[in-house]
Amino acid sequence: MTQVTRPDSADELTGADRFADILGLIDAARRRAYEAVNVELVALYWRVGAYIDRKLVTAEWGDGVVDELAATIASRYPGLRGFTRRNLFRMRQFHAAYPGGTDENVPPVVTQLPWTHHLVVLGQARHDDERAFYVRQAIKERWSKRELERQIATGAYLRADARTKRASSALVKVGPAALDELKNAYSLEFLGLPPTHSEADLHRALLEQLGRFITELGRDFCFVGSEFPIQVGHQDFAVDLLFYHRGLQCLVAFELKVRKFEPEDLGKLSFYLEALDRNERKAHERPSIGVLLCATGDDEVVEYALARTTSPTLVAEYQTVLPPKAVLRARLHEMYARLTLEVEE
DSSP, X not given: OOXXXXXXXXXXXXXXXXXXXXXXXXXXXXXXXXHHHHHHHHHHHHHHHHHHHHHHHTTSSOHHHHHHHHHHHHHHSTTOOSOSHHHHHHHHHHHHHSOSOOSSOOOGGGGGSOHHHHHHHHHHXXXXXXXXXXXXXXXXXXXXXXXXXXXXXXXXXXXXXGGGOEEOHHHHHHOHHHHHHSOSEEEOGGXXXXXXXXXXXXHHHHHHTHHHHHHHHOTTEEEXXXXXXXXXXXXXXXEEEEEEETTTTEEEEEEEEEEEOOTHHHHHHHHXXXXXXXXTOOTTSOOOEEEEEEEEOOHHHHHHHHHSOOSOEEEEEEESSOOOHHHHHHHHHHHHHHHHHHHHO
């Protein structure tokens, strides 16, 4: 009989497999070192911006002195990048966007994002409230620089506006947290769907790009199942997409419609929520929430339909292409004007 040697024995392990634990320790230490350097670098930029701002505001310096500063730094530290005249003024803008700290104590929110993220926000978000939104969400959702740029390009700030969310009174009673976690519109441009597509096309594309869809939903969403089976009486039904939200501690059912919203859609979704609560919800979980994701919806029809429903539901639209920059800009200006009026009042 031929003796078989186990391939996973210690003698057989070589290279990365053999030293996986040590390599893991090195990788973790490098990540911590990178994060520590980033914290110090961003804090430095804020302090430099604060110093330049003080000098310019008090007229001790003119703009030309900033040019001298940039030249002096370049001479003193050859090869050190990031301290050009343009970047020094960006540091001043950076400090102005996050006032309230001191040279010793930088505002905590400042150091929770890399400098590249801050540059994206400063360069593309024009209003204080908008900037605060993207910084807060980038920290919470751990967006990469690329995802942050995508969220700004798709108007995430507008899509998260609580005043435009079409939610039932039952969902509002769940609390602000529930509304904060849901959007009035979801951008699905990454699916690459043609203008004319079926529900099956949309469903299939979402499953194929599930990771990106969850990024769009929010990191607390956990996928439970597709066409999740529900049995009521002797009949079988299926929820298009079922998720669990860790923060809200409840199931979230998504129903997909590629057409405009119809009032009867809410009745079907409410039925599913009742079945989920009776048959699937755990004792420690909160009542299930439903999201009807449709192509379009008449605001008045949606309002009437939501007025009498007793289920915690929200009607949201989905967009398969990026909004035109001109349209996005106009909507942002409307938002800025509304915020200005609210402050004045």
